[in-house]
Amino acid sequence: MQDSPHFTSPPKRFPTGDVTPPALLFTAGPYFLLSITFSPRTVRKEPLPAAEHGGAHYKYHIWGRDRTALPSRSQFFCEAGLRASDMGSARLAQLNGLFAAYKPPGLKWKHLRDTIELQLLKGLNAGKPPAPEQRVRFLLGPLESSEKKELTLTATSVPTLRKHPLVCGPAFTSLKVAVGHRLDAQASGVLVFGVGQGRRLLTDMYNAHLTKDYTVRGLLGKATDDFCEDGRLVEKTTYDHVTREKLDRILAMIQGSHQKALVMYSNLDLKTQEAYEMAVRGLIRPMNKSPMLITGIRCLHFAPPEFLLEVQCMHETQKQLRKLVHEIGLELKTTAVCTQVRRTRDGVFTLDDALLRTQWDLHSILDAIEAAAPRVAAELEKSLSLGLDTQQLPSPRWPWDSEGLSSALGLESDVGH
Amino acid sequence: MALSAQQIPRWFNSIKLSSFINATQLTKHCTRPGKTLLHGFSAQPQMSSDNCFLQWGFKTYRTSSLWNSSQSTNLSSQENNSAQSTLLPSMNEQSQKTQKIPSFDSELSLEGLDDLPPLSPLQPVSEEEAIQIVADPPLPLSSFTLRHYVDHSETLQKLVLLGVDLSKIEKHPEAANLLLRLDFEKDIKQILLFLKDLGIEDNHLGTFLSKNYAIFSEDLEDLKTRVAYLRSKNFSKADIAQMVRNAPFLLNFSVERLDNRLGFFQKELELSVKKTRDLVVRLPRLLTGSLEPVKENMKVYRLELGFKHNEIQHMITRIPKMLTANKRKLTETFDYLHNVMNIPHHIIVKFPQVFNTRLFKVKERHLFLTYLRRAQYDPAKPNYIALDKLVSIPDEIFCEEIAKASVQDFEKFLKTL
Numbered sequence: 142m143q144d145s146p147h148f149t150s151p152p153k154r155f156p157t158g159d160v161t162p163p164a165l166l167f168t169a170g171p172y173f174l175l176s177i178t179f180s181p182r183t184v185r186k187e188p189l190p191a192a193e194h195g196g197a198h199y200k201y202h203i204w205g206r207d208r209t210a211l212p213s214r215s216q217f218f219c220e221a222g223l224r225a226s227d228m229g230s231a232r233l234a235q236l237n238g239l240f241a242a243y244k245p246p247g248l249k250w251k252h253l254r255d256t257i258e259l260q261l262l263k264g265l266n267a268g269k270p271p272a273p274e275q276r277v278r279f280l281l282g283p284l285e286s287s288e289k290k291e292l293t294l295t296a297t298s299v300p301t302l303r304k305h306p307l308v309c310g311p312a313f314t315s316l317k318v319a320v321g322h323r324l325d326a327q328a329s330g331v332l333v334f335g336v337g338q339g340r341r342l343l344t345d346m347y348n349a350h351l352t353k354d355y356t357v358r359g360l361l362g363k364a365t366d367d368f369c370e371d372g373r374l375v376e377k378t379t380y381d382h383v384t385r386e387k388l389d390r391i392l393a394m395i396q397g398s399h400q401k402a403l404v405m406y407s408n409l410d411l412k413t414q415e416a417y418e419m420a421v422r423g424l425i426r427p428m429n430k431s432p433m434l435i436t437g438i439r440c441l442h443f444a445p446p447e448f449l450l451e452v453q454c455m456h457e458t459q460k461q462l463r464k465l466v467h468e469i470g471l472e473l474k475t476t477a478v479c480t481q482v483r484r485t486r487d488g489v490f491t492l493d494d495a496l497l498r499t500q501w502d503l504h505s506i507l508d509a510i511e512a513a514a515p516r517v518a519a520e521l522e523k524s525l526s527l528g529l530d531t532q533q534l535p536s537p538r539w540p541w542d543s544e545g546l547s548s549a550l551g552l553e554s555d556v557g558h
Numbered sequence: 559m560a561l562s563a564q565q566i567p568r569w570f571n572s573i574k575l576s577s578f579i580n581a582t583q584l585t586k587h588c589t590r591p592g593k594t595l596l597h598g599f600s601a602q603p604q605m606s607s608d609n610c611f612l613q614w615g616f617k618t619y620r621t622s623s624l625w626n627s628s629q630s631t632n633l634s635s636q637e638n639n640s641a642q643s644t645l646l647p648s649m650n651e652q653s654q655k656t657q658k659i660p661s662f663d664s665e666l667s668l669e670g671l672d673d674l675p676p677l678s679p680l681q682p683v684s685e686e687e688a689i690q691i692v693a694d695p696p697l698p699l700s701s702f703t704l705r706h707y708v709d710h711s712e713t714l715q716k717l718v719l720l721g722v723d724l725s726k727i728e729k730h731p732e733a734a735n736l737l738l739r740l741d742f743e744k745d746i747k748q749i750l751l752f753l754k755d756l757g758i759e760d761n762h763l764g765t766f767l768s769k770n771y772a773i774f775s776e777d778l779e780d781l782k783t784r785v786a787y788l789r790s791k792n793f794s795k796a797d798i799a800q801m802v803r804n805a806p807f808l809l810n811f812s813v814e815r816l817d818n819r820l821g822f823f824q825k826e827l828e829l830s831v832k833k834t835r836d837l838v839v840r841l842p843r844l845l846t847g848s849l850e851p852v853k854e855n856m857k858v859y860r861l862e863l864g865f866k867h868n869e870i871q872h873m874i875t876r877i878p879k880m881l882t883a884n885k886r887k888l889t890e891t892f893d894y895l896h897n898v899m900n901i902p903h904h905i906i907v908k909f910p911q912v913f914n915t916r917l918f919k920v921k922e923r924h925l926f927l928t929y930l931r932r933a934q935y936d937p938a939k940p941n942y943i944a945l946d947k948l949v950s951i952p953d954e955i956f957c958e959e960i961a962k963a964s965v966q967d968f969e970k971f972l973k974t975l
Contacts, residue, residue, distance in 0.1 A: 243973055245918060276709075281690060292686050301709050307718050308705045310725030329975060483974070492973050498918075499953070 229265045229312050232503065236261065236316075237337035238510035239346070239517055241490035243497050246329040246481075250320060257334060257501055258318045264503025266311040276301040319343050322353065322487055327369060328459040330355070330484030331495045339510070342517060346488055349524035350428050352436050352455045354486035357479060359466040361446040364476035368463035372478070380475040385443045391472045392438045392450070395465075399435040406431040419527075426455065428528060433457040435465075447480075489516045704728045704738075713742045720750075721764020722771075733771045740774060748778055756785065757799030770806035780812075787813045791820065797839045805842035819845045826856060828867070833875055841878035852881045855888070863892050865903060873910035880913050891917050899924055901935050901945070909945035923948055923956065926971050930961055 244253055275298040282295060302308055319340040321333030335343040361380035365372030406427035409416040419425055427434065437453035450469075452462060463479035470477025485492050494513055496505055698706050704724045708714045714737065718724060728734045740746055750763065753773075758766060767773070773781075788798050802808050811819075823844065824834045838844060844852070859870045874880055880888075891913055895901050906912065912920065927933035927943065934941050947960055957965045 245922075245972070245975060247918070292689050294689055302715055302718050303705050303709055305708075305718055306725075307722065308708050308724045495973065497969055497972055 227271075228268050232265055232507065233313065233337075235507055236265075236503075236510070238339040238514050239321075239333055239335050239342055239490075240339075240506055240509035240513060241331045241333050241487065241495045242501060243492070243495035244324050244329055244332045245498065246327055249326050250323050250332060253332065254318055254320050254334065257506070258316050260501050261316050261318070261336070261503050261506065262311075262313050265313045265316075270306050271304075273300045273302070274304045275299060276303070321346060324484060325459050328482040328484065330482075331487045331490050331492060332484075333487050333490050336506075336510075342521065345521050345525075346517070348428075348528075349488070349521060350426060350455060351488040351520070351524070352426070352453050353457070353484060353488070355452045355454065355457075355462060356441070356481070356483045356485055357450045357452055357462055357466060358481035359448050359450065359469070359477045360480050361448070361470060361473075361475055361477050363478050364467065364470065365478050368460070368467045368479055370478050370480050376476050378475045380445055380473075383445060383473050383475055385440070387473055388440050388443060388448065388469070391469055392440060394472075395469075396435060396438050399438075402432075403427065403434050403436065406434065431456050433461045448477075489513070489520045702728070704734055707738060711738060713737060713740055713746065716742050717746075717767070720767070721761065723764070723768040726768050727771050730771075736775060737771065746774060749774055749776075749781075752778060752781060753802075756802060757795055758803055762803055766803065766806050770810065772807075772810060776810060781809050784809050784811070784813055784816065787816065791835070793835060793839070797835075801839055801842035801845075805846045807846045808842055811846065816845060819849070822849060826852070827871060827874065829871060829875070837875065837878050841881070844878070844881060847882060851885075854885060855881055855883060858885055858888060862889065865907065869903070869907045873907060873913075877910045877914055880910060883913060887917065888913060891920065894920060899933070899935060905935065905937070905945065909949075912945050912949050915949040920949060922972060922975070923961075925975065926961060926963075926968055929971060930963060932961060 242253065242257065244250060277296050278299050279294040280297055281292055283292060306312070316336065317340065319335040321335065321343050324330060324332055333343070333346070335341075360370060361383060362378055363370075363374060364376040364378070365374055367373075403426055404411065407425050408427070408429075409419070409425060411417075411420075416425070426436070433454060433456050435452060435454045437451075439451055440448060441451050442449040450466075452465070454462070459482045462482050466477050466479040490513065494509065496509055500506075500509075697710060701707070704714060704727070708718065708724065714724065717737065727737065753763060753766070754760075785798060788801075789795075793801070808816075820834070820838065823829075823838065824831070827834065827837075829837065856870070859865045859873075860867070865873070892906075894917060895906060895912060896903075924933060927948075932941065932943065934943060935945065936942060937944075943960055947956075951960075953968065954965055957963055957968050961968070
């Protein structure tokens with residue numbers, strides 16, 4: 142057979158897909174896919190992460206440049222006269238991605254997730270009811286044109302109520318909304334949600350092991366059993382001797398010890414070139430499970446008995462942050478309780494991206510998803526490439542394996558490319 | 559439609575097994591329910607050939623008469639009747655009165671079960687007979703949803719066009735069965751006319767019936783007695799209409815029960831007759847709901863929150879919903895108002911609508927005002943902020959007039975909580 146045209150003269154506007162008719166793509170079959178794998182630059186417009194194989198490229202190019210970007214909403218709505226269920230399903234097709242909401246204190250994360258699901262369903266079900274459907278029935282009747290009475294079947298379109306919303310109920314009854322890193326009831330701050338295809342991205346974000354920012358408020362002079370202000374009082378102490386200097390010293394000590402732990406849990410042999418490059422870029426962090434690690438801590442405001450800390454950490458729970466405040470109090474030879482834990486950043490989502498209670502509706506959420514999509518994609522690509530550069534050993538429990546680490550590193554980085 | 563005038567039936571033929579269909583029989587009146595038995599029976603696997611419809615009909619006739627007598631409870635009987643009556647389900651059509659199954663049985667038995675010769679499947683069939691073979695899929699004998707039956711039941715269609723939400727009613731199987739069995743002209747129309755006389759508008763009938771479908775099983779005389787009782791207690795016609803609209807189940811309660819409830823509220827609240835009447839008209843679900851929460855709430859107000867009896871009376875005449883409010887939310891709101899915002903009892907009594915708002919709203923606005931140092935709730939001092947202004951106005955107006963800040967500032971503040 143003649144040489145596949147895709148080798149010699151690839152379609153100019155590929156990969157948007159509107160030039161090459163789908164039939165050609167399918168009939169070319171495996172030759173076509175091969176062409177992508179072997180000569181990616183001639184066929185693709187921009188480079189994709191090397192880990193994906195040809196089939197994945199093909200899929201992504203048909204549907205969008207990256208996994209998170211989808212055709213804009215306006216394309217769906219440009220056809221006039223879309224029925225309400227079509228509008229709903231068009232909006233549902235857009236509802237794929239990650240967004241962040243601001244969880245107020247006192248609200249359980251599950252209630253927030255349920256509220257968001259209900260609001261999205263309300264938005265999807267809203268709209269004018271569709272025009273009544275018709276069904277075709279073959280009705281028996283005499284043909285008036287003929288002289289003698291003759292029976293014949295005429296196909297007539299008869300209105301039917303089978304698909305009426307009052308008979309079937311609302312078109313959308315449930316929606317899967319997933320939650321990222323959870324916040325407990327007393328904490329507040331940025332809470333990331335995923336809908337539709339975005340739920341897969343949540344797993345990717347989790348595996349990227351990005352850091353989170355918190356502001357933590359503490360109160361000197363008390364100690365309670367659950368480290369919160371309203372817990373059972375255990376101890377009361379004086380705090381006159383506490384100065385800003387002492388606090389800063391303690392925080393620096395904490396940061397130093399956690400820095401050491403960071404390096405240890407990231408399982409990098411610091412003597413390798415890759416590790417040096419990563420350290421230069423500031424990327425050393427554990428890419429698997431580890432205890433809470435603080436990558437940065439500093440005091441923003443100190444007015445005894447209150448103080449405000451900014452903590453940058455990973456693999457934490459809010460309870461551990463409150464315990465941290467308690468321990469800082471102990472180090473300062475006094476006691477402290479935590480009055481507020483507020484997350485200001487979760488990965489790429491900051492306070493500006495977080496939606497307030499008045500914005501928990503379909504329209505704002507769709508906007509938020511669209512706005513956040515490119516940043517999320519960029520971050521995921523970066524962490525994916527980071528993960529490929531350095532293959533991690535399973536856990537630090539077997540330090541004797543670090544001998545073989547560098548050789549393993551050298552081997553696996555070849556396979557990745 | 560060409561057939562609208564004549565309502566040519568196509569179902570009548572094959573029970574007349576003694577003769578072939580000829581043109582004269584087309585003009586016979588339509589209430590021959592025989593054909594629909596084919597629907598129920600075509601599920602039989604051996605009845606697959608279309609050609610021997612006569613024999614098929616014969617067989618179905620034989621066994622279906624047994625089937626009919628045995629299946630007395632399910633809705634197939636109504637379905638058969640109503641299926642014939644709704645060939646063309648347009649509302650303007652005169653619905654054909656269908657014969658009841660007993661007469662159908664008698665008619666069948668008169669047809670002469672005995673003198674039918676067995677028919678061969680290889681018998682040739684004329685073109686006219688072939689046209690008249692009805693091969694519609696049969697109606698399911700039992701279903702979890704009403705949408706399979708809505709096209710064949712005039713009652714259901716008229717209800718949908720009135721605005722009744724069948725998708726809610728089908729969740730209660732006994733209600734759905736009741737509606738299918740009822741006849742629109744005889745039973746439902748009476749009740750609808752009664753409701754219209756009562757003063758319920760047409761566009762409200764749908765929502766009313768969606769909630770209170772059980773009214774169709776009530777006796778019309780009983781309903782009239784209850785309305786007469788309410789009139790005797792000096793409720794005006796408009797009042798009664800409003801009560802029935804807001805509490806759809808009101809007329810399902812017997813006169814004794816209504817009397818007991820009214821007596822309870824009069825005794826418990828010790829209000830004048832006129833005020834009790836106003837209270838009940840504003841919140842008619844006091845009469846239909848349980849009395850235990852009301853008793854609990856009265857005790858909470860008196861003992862736990864410490865209001866005097868005349869204060870409770872004043873608050874309840876202003877906001878009747880307080881009688882049925884959630885006890886936990888009441889105590890939480892009062893705790894915040896009295897202990898955190900330091901508002902005394904006599905000011906809370908003046909503005910009982912604070913108990914009707916969500917607690918987070920009160921908290922957020924109070925904290926914002928505290929941050930701006932404008933939180934002053936004492937009428938004696940300058941810059942006093944009334945509680946109703948605090949809770950009952952929308953965000954934009956609150957920010958502009960009370961807090962003298964912009965909505966963006968309020969949102970930024972909310973993200974620091």
